[in-house]
Amino acid sequence: MQRPHYSNIPPAHSPPLHHPVPQHVSTVPQLRSPPPPAPQPQQSGYGYPQQQQGAGGGYMQPAFGGFMNDSTAQMGFQVGKSAVMAGQEYVEQNLNRYVSMSVLKHYFNVSNSYVVNKMYLVLFPWRHRPWSRQQRMSSNGQDGYFLPPREDINSPDMYIPVMAFVTYILVSTLIAGLRGAFRPELLGVTATAAFVVVFVEILALKLGCYLLSISNESQLLDLIAYSGYKFIGVIVTLVVSEVVNRGGGAGGWVGWTVFAYTFLANAFFLLRSLKYVLLPEDSPHSAGGAMHTVARSQRTRRTQFLFIYSYIVQLVFMWALSRQETGPKVIRA
């Protein structure tokens, strides 16, 4: 099981100060069977530059014959390894403080059938009947937790929004490239633009919730997930209009029709889904403390807010995401 090829060190008569040729930098850790025996004068000559690098950075270097026998190099390697481990632990700790991994895992717990059905639902939501998320009362007396997306079609997930986001960036960059308007910054610019759109949208939603005193029981990731579903419609619009218009931009009959359709589908989908998030009508397990009766005017106001959010805000954002950069005009001679 030993990798046999480390004995092809450059021959002994190369001067000891030649720069080390990086031979297959493997990522296999250095737990190999003992290296093949190398002749002594090579080893001392070779150990010198290796030792410098081994003690210096401790990065992974394929073990030549005489490398691991050098105690300084080994020590350097150990230092490097412990530094990497400490770094990983530090990163994990800090990451767990901001974003808890188990919560994220719940959002990525999807299955193939869920993904397909959900995408179909986003694009064609009109026939779907029960929109409420299913819950299961947990056993430790607390409030029930929601079923993961694998078992509940109505549960929001993060897999589809993340994939849709990345696909949106790639598709729009591809279309720009087909039109001849590609520049490498376009990738970053599109990504930043989409981030900004999501951020502003969540901000507006949070502001609206605060102003209307809607107690938001669902998490932030739910809202991000819901706002990520519109990328599916935007991608469909972009692809269809590109195919039909053949580079003429997202305008034209077909483009706007598809855009209107996906916009309406997305708005309806959001309306139904967010109804349970934003309009807690008679939640049997609301917090016992602040149970203020929701006045009728407040309810209508909240419904209006939901409508405005679902339709107008989404319209603005979807339009903004569907805009395309015009490439250099082709002048037909």
Place this chain on the structure above:
Amino acid sequence: MFGLFDFGGLVHVSILLVNAIAILSEDRFLARIGWGNTPSDPGFGGVPDSQSIKAKMVNLIASVRTLMRIPLIGINTAVIIYELLLG
């Protein structure tokens, strides 16, 4: 796409808006138009109205003012230096 979108402009606009909120004077302006931060009236029988949209907006403006006054000094200084250097 948003290739023509100006993020620097967005940042500028937001900084200007927050500045505008921060420099509203509490007693000279807001109390005049009835948006002042009313202290709770002990003689009032019921709970002070903290649920309406107007009360929430007033609360939001007051909290933005108290919270952002100091960081805005730093942000404004940074923007001024940036604009001076880059013209």
